[in-house]
Amino acid sequence: MIFIHNENFRHSFYKDVTRINYIEDMSSQLISDYGYTYIMLRYGNIEAFNNEGKKVEVPKVFIKGTGDYFTVKAYKNSSWLSFELPNHILHNVTKIHSFKNRNKLIDLSLYVDDDVVKSMYENLREVNSIEEITKIADQHLRENYKDWSVLQPSVEIVQYILDKKGMLAVKELSDFFPYTERSIERMFKKEVGASPYRFICLVRFNYIIRELEKKEHKSLSKLIADYDYYDQSHFEKDFQKFLGQSIRDYKNDYNPLLTNGLSRAYIKRSKY
Template sequence: MIFERDSNCDSPYFTNVSKVTYITDTDLQTFTYLGYSYIIFVFDRTEFFDHNGKQQPIPEVILLGPGDFFNTRGYKGAGSIAIELPAQTIHIATGKPASELRNVIIDIKDLIPADIVDRMHSKLRVSTSFEEIKSILIDEIESELKQWNTQTKSSDVVKYIHEKKGLVSKQEIADLFCFSERTLERIFMKEVGTSPYLFISQIRFNNALQDLQLMNMDFSQLMLNYNYYDRSHFEKDFEKFMGKRIIQYKNGIPSLFEAALDRSYHKN
């Protein structure tokens, strides 16, 4: 499997673009979408399974929300392109409370005319660079991307949580942005799909895992940097957000997940 990412994504509409190409058949792998919404273009034979192990039908272009996780299996010659969007995108695009869309695979053709989606999918299939990918997206769906980046009540809060790497309390956020904790809870459930506390935990976990993988950081330093009580505290977050215990991962973290960690948060 070849994993590529755009390390200089300066688009005002999306924060990261990545591409996966399967050069051999793969084992089942877990992929988690923490902190962002995603448009994913699927090419050829790729299978998605939910947390109960049930295979899900996969349209050619899908939208997923923050906190979703699926087990995936790719076959030789298949691949995908993932566009990372603000967490609130799934709510803005569908007009539905994001809390009702957790682990729901949305066919992008329900949101964008089918002829545009088909044309875009065909162009991206043969694209050869990230600049070309971004150009195709802007040419075909700039108006939708612009609309989906509309400022919402949670936008500045979500951005702040990312900037703080999840090292912030719900009370601090409520005070800083002049929301009551109850109001903040309602806003997040509607726009992000989860509670402020759980979203903060997701972002902290994601950043901790990146540091663990990319910086060869030992657990004692990781616990200190990210305010985990001990290793078991981190392992509980791992199981919560990945759907499996660390020990259940054969031969370490799967390559797709490991490669996905090789990214950094890009401010808008």
Template sequence: MKFINDSNLSHSFYKDITRINYLEDMSSQLISDYGYTYIMLCYGTIEAFNYKGKKVKVPEVFIKGTGDFFTVKAYKNSSWLSFELPNHVLHNVTKIHSKKNRNTLIDLSLYVEEEIIQSLYESLRNVNQIEEITTIADNHLRAYYKDWSVLLPSVEIVQYILRKKGMLATKELSEVFPYSEKSIERMFNKEVGATPYRFICLVRFNYIIRELEQNKYTSLTDLITQYDYYDHSHFEKDFQKFLGQSIKDYKNDNNSLLSNGLSRIYVK
């Protein structure tokens, strides 16, 4: 696989843009949930399977929000292009309750003129320079950015959770923000696609697994303690929840797709 991205990307709408070109057939590889929304363009033969192992349809251009882990299997000369966005963008685009869209690859042509989608798709088919990809995406979708970028009540709370690295109790949110616990839960289900508790756990897991991937720790016990896990068993449960595998299996798994995702800065 060849990964193409720009660590210095600075854009008013996109948080990150990555292209992955498959130079040979690849076996299934797991993709974790990072708590963001993605617009993706897929070229060639790419198969996707949800966290239950069920094959799902992959539209040529789709949008996906936060959900569970899934796996992809791609074949030689295939490629996919990923645009990372804040998680509330899914709700802004679809106007549908985000939790009802969990684990769904939603055809973007349902919300953008089909001619624009087709032109975008063909224009980006063979483009491998991130700067050029960004320009082409802007030329096609700029008219939608304003509506898609509208800030929702959950945005400030999500940023707070990210700053705290997920190391907080859900009740803290209602103490800091002017909403009840029930209101925040309804808000997150609608706008984020997960309960506050699950999102908090997801954020903490994304921080700690990056340190694990990059060997930025002296001992696993110290790392677990640093991130407020009760014990090793508690940490193991998060592995099963967010990656569907044990810590041991993760360490023995040669997953370049996941490793590449974890090598990039989590919060930009």
């Protein structure tokens, strides 16, 4: 598996761009949820299974928002191309309540002219330079960026949660922002695709699992305490919720797809 990424990537619309090329058949690998929206292009034979183990259709070009973990099985000469975006972009593109789109791989041609999608797909088939990939995507999709970039009320709250590393209670949101807890709940399900509580837990988990992956912590108990978990049992529950496995299984599991994903910065600032 060849993982192509530019750690210095900056763009006014995309948070990150990654290409993964498979040079041999790969066993099933888990893809965690990072709380973002993705526009993705699939080349070749790649199978996807949801968190219930059910096989799902993978369109050639699709958009997906925050949801549960997936597993994918990729075959030789196949490839993924992934454009990472803020989570509210799914709602801006589809105009559909994001919770209703949870765990769905939505064909982008439902919202972008089919000829444009096909042209972009073909033009990106053999391109491995992140700079060139982004340039081609801009040429095809730029006219949509203004509408897709419209800020939603949840954006500021999401950034607050990210900055706090998910270490806060839901009530703090209504104390800090001019919305009731019920309004924030409705807002998040519509625009983010998850409840505020689940999103907070997801953000904290994404921070701590990156620390776990680095293997620089003095002890697991210290790391757990640093991220405001009650105890290891509490941490294990988040492992099952977001990765569908135990900490032990995670440590013993060979998953270069997840490892490469976790090696990137969790919060990525836009160019402007």
